[in-house]
Amino acid sequence: GDSVTQMEGPVTLSEEAFLTINCTYTATGYPSLFWYVQYPGEGLQLLLKATKADDKGSNKGFEATYRKETTSFHLEKGSVQVSDSAVYFCALSDPVRDSSYKLIFGSGTRLLVRP
Amino acid sequence: GAGVSQTPSNKVTEKGKYVELRCDPISGHTALYWYRQSLGQGPEFLIYFQGTGAADDSGLPNDRFFAVRPEGSVSTLKIQRTERGDSAVYLCASSPLPSGYSYEQYFGPGTRLTVT
Numbered sequence: 746g747d748s749v750t751q752m753e754g755p756v757t758l759s760e761e762a763f764l765t766i767n768c769t770y771t772a773t774g775y776p777s778l779f780w781y782v783q784y785p786g787e788g789l790q791l792l793l794k795a796t797k798a799d800d801k802g803s804n805k806g807f808e809a810t811y812r813k814e815t816t817s818f819h820l821e822k823g824s825v826q827v828s829d830s831a832v833y834f835c836a837l838s839d840p841v842r843d844s845s846y847k848l849i850f851g852s853g854t855r856l857l858v859r860p
Numbered sequence: 861g862a863g864v865s866q867t868p869s870n871k872v873t874e875k876g877k878y879v880e881l882r883c884d885p886i887s888g889h890t891a892l893y894w895y896r897q898s899l900g901q902g903p904e905f906l907i908y909f910q911g912t913g914a915a916d917d918s919g920l921p922n923d924r925f926f927a928v929r930p931e932g933s934v935s936t937l938k939i940q941r942t943e944r945g946d947s948a949v950y951l952c953a954s955s956p957l958p959s960g961y962s963y964e965q966y967f968g969p970g971t972r973l974t975v976t
Contacts, residue, residue, distance in 0.1 A: 789951070
């Protein structure tokens with residue numbers, strides 16, 4: 746079945762450092778890809794999404810490009826802030842194969858940004 | 861406007877007991893999802909409602925788990941004969957009628973269930 750694999754954390758960076766969190770997926774169809782973020786004490790929030798190959802999702806300085814050839818959707822940010830400390834989840838949904846649009850999540854990557 | 865709300869926020873119960881977890885979706889959202897998040901893991905799909913009916917319950921782990929949405933709004937997840945392995949955060953999400961490829965699921969804060 747479809748699955749998502751994320752790099753294990755925690756990822757610890759200094760403020761203003763460059764961030765990459767790797768995400769690869771396995772899917773037999775043509776999924777939509779998402780990054781969700783969970784800040785301490787809060788619920789999951791959609792950070793960005795991409796619905797087809799070569800699309801780039803972006804929000805709050807974060808970017809991710811849907812790479813079908815490498816089945817990847819890596820999250821990047823050029824300069825992280827302490828307020829970016831959170832758990833980041835990569836997820837997919839395959840609405841062509843699955844009319845429920847349910848999300849399949851990776852295991853999450855915790856990011857800690859130090860001042 | 862109001863987001864997805866879940867009650868209770870925390871629930872501690874003894875092994876073998878019955879529990880009910882409630883979800884109030886965003887008004888007007890016809891799609892409702894339940895997920896379960898174990899410690900250190902990503903959320904795992906349990907069940908999907910479109911309106912009042914369970915359109916996909918393939919994620920329910922066994923017949924101790926059941927969910928209803930009788931009026932197409934509030935949903936209740938019911939767990940019978942709870943086991944320690946049921947301890948997790950149970951998340952609810954709602955969405956407008958899914959269509960095309962551009963939609964978003966809005967998540968509630970979750971109910972943390974602890975089975976002792």
